[in-house]
Amino acid sequence: MNIRFLHIIFLLCLSQSFAQTVISGKIISEKNIPLEGASVYFNNTTIGTITNKKGLFRFKIKDGNYILVVSYLGFKTHQLSIDTSKKQKEITIKLQEDNNVLDEILIKKTVYDDDWKYNLNRFKQTLLGRSKLSQECKILNEKDLHFEFNYKTNTLTAIAKKPLKIKHSGLGYLITYDLVDYTLQKNQLFFSGYARYENLRKSVKKKWKRNRQEAFNGSQMHFFRDLINNKYKENGFVVNQFKRVLNPERxxxxxxxxxxxxxxxxxxxxxxxxxxxxxxxxxxxALVTVKKARLPKYKDYLYKQNVPYEEIISFENNIPVLVFENHLMVIYTKEIEEENYLIGMFGKRKKASGVQTSNIVLQQGKAFLDRTGITVNPNALFNEGYWGFESFGNMLPLDYIKD
Structure with a gap:
């Protein structure tokens, strides 16, 4: 099973400037009551805090464009775009009560039977991934997950009654993940949410530093950062181009x-x-036809190697944009595939190539990139191959800087 997936919604843009500014504000209810203990953080970073008794929060952060996320139990999650390079007044955010949240799930009680356990296993394998690092991810509140399976469409959906707490012992993070959507339809995975990263300890272990660098090397974040700066070739990436057509034999x-x-x-x-x-x-x-139905629906034809930089990326108002014909094959030459990737989801072993190969399939003709190494619109592309295999368990916060 070749899982293809859409990225988590990481709508954050970090500036390269060293200038810093202070962001402060207050979180209140619709009745103007200060909310103590509200979680306030910049999406998919290690930058976050909790409001005090007066509902106040305060950050010191580099100048740039950010998505501020505010969550509080019983209230709707609030997102706010902030450009910290501009002068900021104190921010007041009024949260709306969410009385109807998860009504359908509360009415239909979750049954923790064998079906639930089976769906939980599928959820973890597809969301967290099957990589070596993903094996060190543990969801601390698994029973807050509710699953529904539609047999007609072969679709699994998941809803979290509370934000997921994911302890990543391999990377040294406690991740609070507010799951917005999870849909697994056949071999396509769509998931989105808001993530806050916290270091498990004040001092980062050598193991964690090593694993974080290993997770970064060859990742999509690594490729996009190098691509924007036109350094991807010197850092071990090879980009080829291929067409995907219907398999004439099927x-x-x-x-x-x-x-x-x-x-x-x-x-x-x-x-x-x-x-x-x-x-x-x-x-x-008819019997021959049904046997041939097992053949892959599409065939890929490689037609261009070492695609020039200018045929991969352009800039619109200084914003980097992925724009190219057909599809890209991105090969990272400095690391080999993991054993679990070669084995595959159902034990069908692939032939080792000695490199890590991923495909980029544009869904909307172009994809705007953030300089942190993500797509601005998560629905703009699909990842296939090695990046799909690594999934959530190998992802790093956007403020990660390689040593």
Whole structure:
């Protein structure tokens, strides 16, 4: 199973400036009551705090554009775009009560049966990933997860009754993740949310520093940062271009459907162990068609190696934009694949290549990039291959700086 996924919503833009500014404010309810203990943080960073008894918070942060996230139990999560390079007055944020939150889930009580355990395992494998580092991620409040599975569409959805607490012993973070959406449909994963990272200890262990650097190397964050600065080639990335077309050897969906209906009508009279080299009847042809349905729906054709920089990225009003024809294959040459990646989701082993290969598939013709190493619009592209394998368990906060 080749999981393809959309990135978590990381709508934060950090400035490269060394100038700092103070951001302060107050969190209140609709009745103007100060909210003590509200969580205030910049999305997907280690920068965050809790409001005091008067509902006040205060940050000192580098100049730049940020998304400030405020969450408080029983209230709707609030997001606010902030440009800290401009003079800021004290920010007052009024949170709205969320009386209807999770009504459907509260009405339908979660049953922690074998189905729930099975869905939890799928959730962890797809969201956290199957990499070596992801094995050191532990969701501390698993029972706050509720799952629904639609058999008709083969779709698994997950809702978290409370923000997930994820302890990452490999990277040294406690991650508070406010899950907004999780949808797994067949082999496509869509997930989004707001993440706050906290160091597990004040002093960062050598192991954590080493693992953080390992997680960064070859990651999409690494590639995008190097791409923006036109340093991706010297740092071990090779970019090729490929087309994706329908597999001519695989029958059309209409033919497959007709073949299955014919087989269903004649099931009692079929010898399924029979080898058919030259079909002589309509039923023989149907059996051959159904066997060919197992072939991949698409084929990829590599047609350009070492794609020039100017054919990958452009700039609109100084904002970097991914824009290219067809699809990109990004190869990181300085690390090999992990064993779990080679084994695959269902134990079907891939042949080792000695490099890490990921695909970028644009969904909207272009994708605006943030200089921290993410896409501004998470729906703008799909990741396939190695980046999909690494998933959440290998992600770093956007204020991570490589040593």
């Amino acid at each position: 029958p059309s969906e209409e033919k497959i459907k007709s073949a299955r209906e014919l087989i269903k009508l004649n099931r009692r009279n079929i010898n399924f162990s029979k080898t058919i080299s030259n079909p002589t009847t309509h039923l023989d042809s």
